[in-house]
Amino acid sequence: MTVAIKKPTLSPAAASFLTKELKMLIDGKWVAAQNGKTFPVEDPATLEIIAHVPEGDKADIDLAVKAARKAFESGPWPKISPAERAKLIWRLGDLLEQHADEFSELEALDNGKPVTNARNGDIPGSIGLFRYMSGWCQRLNGETIPVSSAGDWHAYTLREPVGVVGQIIPWNFPLMMAAWKLAPALAAGCTIVLKPAEQTPLSALRLGEIIMEAGFPAGVVNIVTGFGETAGAALAEHPDVDKIAFTGSTEVGKLIVKAAAGNLKRVSLELGGKSPAIVFADADMEGAIAGTADAIFYNQGQCCTAGSRLFAHKSIYDKVVQGVADQANKLKVGHGLDKTVNLGPLVSKEQHERVTGFIQSGRSEGAEVVTGGAAIGNQGYFVAPTVLANTNRDMKVVRQEIFGPVVCIQSFDDDSLEAVAKFANDTEYGLQASVWTRNLRVAHMMARKIKAGTICINAHNYGDPAWPFGGFKQSGWGREMGKEVMEHYTETKSVAAKL
Numbered sequence: 001m002t003v004a005i006k007k008p009t010l011s012p013a014a015a016s017f018l019t020k021e022l023k024m025l026i027d028g029k030w031v032a033a034q035n036g037k038t039f040p041v042e043d044p045a046t047l048e049i050i051a052h053v054p055e056g057d058k059a060d061i062d063l064a065v066k067a068a069r070k071a072f073e074s075g076p077w078p079k080i081s082p083a084e085r086a087k088l089i090w091r092l093g094d095l096l097e098q099h100a101d102e103f104s105e106l107e108a109l110d111n112g113k114p115v116t117n118a119r120n121g122d123i124p125g126s127i128g129l130f131r132y133m134s135g136w137c138q139r140l141n142g143e144t145i146p147v148s149s150a151g152d153w154h155a156y157t158l159r160e161p162v163g164v165v166g167q168i169i170p171w172n173f174p175l176m177m178a179a180w181k182l183a184p185a186l187a188a189g190c191t192i193v194l195k196p197a198e199q200t201p202l203s204a205l206r207l208g209e210i211i212m213e214a215g216f217p218a219g220v221v222n223i224v225t226g227f228g229e230t231a232g233a234a235l236a237e238h239p240d241v242d243k244i245a246f247t248g249s250t251e252v253g254k255l256i257v258k259a260a261a262g263n264l265k266r267v268s269l270e271l272g273g274k275s276p277a278i279v280f281a282d283a284d285m286e287g288a289i290a291g292t293a294d295a296i297f298y299n300q301g302q303c304c305t306a307g308s309r310l311f312a313h314k315s316i317y318d319k320v321v322q323g324v325a326d327q328a329n330k331l332k333v334g335h336g337l338d339k340t341v342n343l344g345p346l347v348s349k350e351q352h353e354r355v356t357g358f359i360q361s362g363r364s365e366g367a368e369v370v371t372g373g374a375a376i377g378n379q380g381y382f383v384a385p386t387v388l389a390n391t392n393r394d395m396k397v398v399r400q401e402i403f404g405p406v407v408c409i410q411s412f413d414d415d416s417l418e419a420v421a422k423f424a425n426d427t428e429y430g431l432q433a434s435v436w437t438r439n440l441r442v443a444h445m446m447a448r449k450i451k452a453g454t455i456c457i458n459a460h461n462y463g464d465p466a467w468p469f470g471g472f473k474q475s476g477w478g479r480e481m482g483k484e485v486m487e488h489y490t491e492t493k494s495v496a497a498k499l
């Protein structure tokens with residue numbers, strides 16, 4: 001299949017951002033990298049260079065951490081009242097809303113994702129998160145503790161910001177990942193050094209502009225663009241960073257843990273997944289087919305929660321395979337900026353090679369390619385939405401995270417929930433699972449039996465600012481969003497006064 005890829009024109013706002021000489025945000029100022037170097041940013045649909053950004057490294061991370069430390073210890077930020085902090089965070093959400101179209105375009109251009117997905121998902125999701133988290137500023141109360149020690153005591157706890165936070169984010173939801181990281185850290189009163197992914201630095205830099213416009217003091221949020229092995233590694237091992245929050249590959253997550261050992265900084269990790277979607281025989285077939293197809297093809301399959309292992313009961317297996325393949329064939333592939341497109345390119349050459357390599361491996365291990373199975377497009381990093389049937393637990397495509405629009409379907413013929421859960425849990429990951437059934441008992445019993453941080457019933461890739469999100473097993477440490485995330489950005493201090 002050949003798809004002709006044409007790039008629609010950008011709105012004046014997005015185009016004007018790209019004509020600027022892009023710089024990093026350190027201590028409230030826009031600066032070049034100390035080494036003077038920049039690196040190119042590519043449109044993954046056309047391979048055109050759309051911008052250059054500073055190639056920050058250790059020297060810039062040092063400056064950014066110094067600025068964040070200064071802003072944390074002195075200056076206006078630690079003296080701002082919780083209500084004022086809440087107002088600033090809410091205002092940031094408002095500014096994002098005002099520029100929602102521009103952010104959607106930058107996201108689609110930089111990452112490749114359909115602009116309508118960005119406009120209906122990434123951008124409102126980020127706005128909602130800032131607004132939700134602003135509410136925590138005034139709710140971070142401690143407790144009084146009824147201690148039993150001899151004598152009279154007044155014992156209580158305080159919740160204090162953890163300090164200077166390093167945040168390293170990936171390229172699949174560039175703005176939303178920045179929001180997930182920044183919003184709770186700001187609500188707690190921390191200061192931040194954010195390192196966006198090298199593939200997608202644009203929306204974070206634009207976000208930096210509205211952060212300053214909202215009125216955050218200098219040094220509260222610093223944004224350093226650069227590569228993982230240099231800037232990212234320097235941030236993870238920095239002795240004056242109190243906490244590191246990371247989203248990305250499990251492989252790099254393990255490096256972060258090692259790097260954090262130097263000063264025992266706190267670590268939270270959102271890592272890979274190989275999430276099961278389980279369709280029972282009694283499911284609403286139309287909903288289950290559309291939902292499980294979307295679970296893997298949304299964002300070109302570049303979701304940590306992607307429903308990449310699809311299990312269908314043997315009595316409906318053929319119907320599910322055909323139905324998901326039909327859904328795949330209906331997707332319109334093209335440039336992310338085209339409002340009629342459902343599937344854009346993968347983010348980079350590296351991901352394109354990785355995903356096509358996995359498809360090849362599936363074929364050679366005996367999977368049946370029902371649809372897709374190849375790179376497409378006259379240019380760019382496009383891969384056809386791919387359905388692999390007759391897969392089994394021993395195949396590499398079933399064991400490893402592919403991070404592309406490739407679903408591996410297996411059938412199950414056991415009606416014991418214990419046995420079904422065992423298939424679902426046969427992975428080193430545990431980020432999300434979905435259960436498709438009309439039977440309430442089956443749905444909630446499966447929710448208990450599956451070892452994953454998030455379970456969706458008759459849905460997949462669900463998220464909400466109030467809903468804690470994170471993984472069991474090698475999918476990570478800790479939870480983002482909800483009240484749980486505030487634990488990561490605060491220290492509990494216990495105070496005892498002898499009366």
Ligand code: NAI
Pocket residue numbers: 168169170171172195196197198226227228229231232233234236247248249250252253255256270271272273303304351354401402403
């Ligand atoms: P990655 O884990 O290398 O990159 C994520 C972030 O970590 C980026 O900001 C990167 O600059 C930074 N980083 C890389 N090496 C680092 C280091 N040594 N120290 C500190 N920071 C470092 O992910 P990559 O290479 O872009 O993608 C590879 C695979 O990882 C994907 O195919 C996918 O399977 C998985 N992945 C999972 C994501 C998720 O949402 N859980 C997001 C992105 C990738």
Ligand code: MG
Pocket residue numbers: 228249252
């Ligand atoms: Mg990497």
